[in-house]
Amino acid sequence: MTELGRNARHNISFILNGESVSGSAEPRMLLTDFLNYELGLTGNHVGCEHGVCGACTLLIDGNPERGCLTFAVQVDGRDVKTVESIAGREGNLNDLQLAFRKHHALQCGYCTPGILMSLTAYLEDTPDPSEEELRDMLSGHICRCTGYVGMVNAVMDVVEQRKAKA
Amino acid sequence: MKPKAFDYLRAASADEAVAGLAKGGDGARILAGGMSLVPILNFRLADPELLIDISQVKDLDYIRVDGNMVQIGASTRQAKVMAWPELAERVPLLSKALPHVGHYQTRSRGTVCGSLAHADPSSEIPLCLATLGGEVVLKSASGERRLGADDFQTGMLSTAKRDDEMVLAARFPVAENGTGYAFDEMAQRRGDFAIVAVAAAVSGSKIRLGVGGVADKPTVAEWGNIAGDELDDALNAFAWDLGGYDDVHAAARYRRELVRRLGRRIIEEARA
16 A cells, blocks of 8 residues: 655656656646656647546556656656657657658657557557548547548558558 | 546455545546546546556456356456356357447456446447346455345446445356357447447246437337237337437437337347
8 A cells, every 4th residue: 555645745756758757746646747847848749638538648668648648657667758759869750750740740749659558559459440440549539630541541551561562 | 648646455355445545535436448537537537536547457357257157357358258168158148248348448447346336228238238137246345245136236337336336247148058048239339338238038938128328328118029019019119218419420210210120129138
């Protein structure tokens, strides 16, 4: 059992994008705020802050989860990945990001980090989705720029590329 | 928005969780997946003094066949249940309903028992439990008890669970031979809250139709295996009995029409 009082900041440490990080947080601090304001990350975006829009989706122990519905103290000792994890160290975009660029799968880009993280997990479990399955999965994200068509095309392109490589 | 300050207790077992509830009184809340609770906290519609996190209690993360029941533990996520290879055979209604619950990104964290405890009148999981006549296992520091779905959910966002109790498990009856099951709902977008959701279990002699999103809790009608005009009349009477309301999403009249049409369609699908 771990008990954390409301008025104190508690030390937490976890693996973020493959590296150990630590800091301190009150129990009520959202993971999104911890990443942005305590650790200074800029990749994870916050939209609605009640789990609907999907912009803050990140991976916790490999699961796609809403960062805004997670308290920072809940990820103590766990593995967290944000959009910063998917490009190479020199900033080389991965296949999904390149396909997003090629197919105009984003305009303002605000929702994109969450969508990329969802897709990262989804394509592991479902490497060859139908368009209907993919659209159903994308319904967990709100994008007001694209109408999703470019996104679907980008993902289908990646699916074909990965199949050709396998 | 951000939640108000609260004390946080990460439980390692159900015993620790109920000890926390006993100590915390009506200011304590169980946090499982948090897909319903945390939005409410962020909006400050609830301001508990103590959150008891059971999301990492391994002993409560299970799906177990117990005689003619499938028992699902309190920290078991919806995605895990959806991926259970035996689900379509054992509890086909739940297998058909789960894809409508939230989204891929929330089912990965949201729990079956948490949805029951939250008791939203338009939620799919409480509707399935009610239609199948399942049970909820409640635990407090002084013991356990079981309640049928109809006794458990008492109205909109309210249940018969006492403040010192947690939902320990949900128990769904295993599918019966010769009974067909079907589920559908109307929502503005896939994964949004259902305007009306319907679930049916139809055998040679009996129809059970559960409706969510109209009354203040999922409501089940039971008829003999009627068809044609007789079924339409029964659905119409049921639609009026449910006492639907107007809100920003739909008028009561539209909800009644959905009960008639979706009800009819889903009963026929279950019968096929």
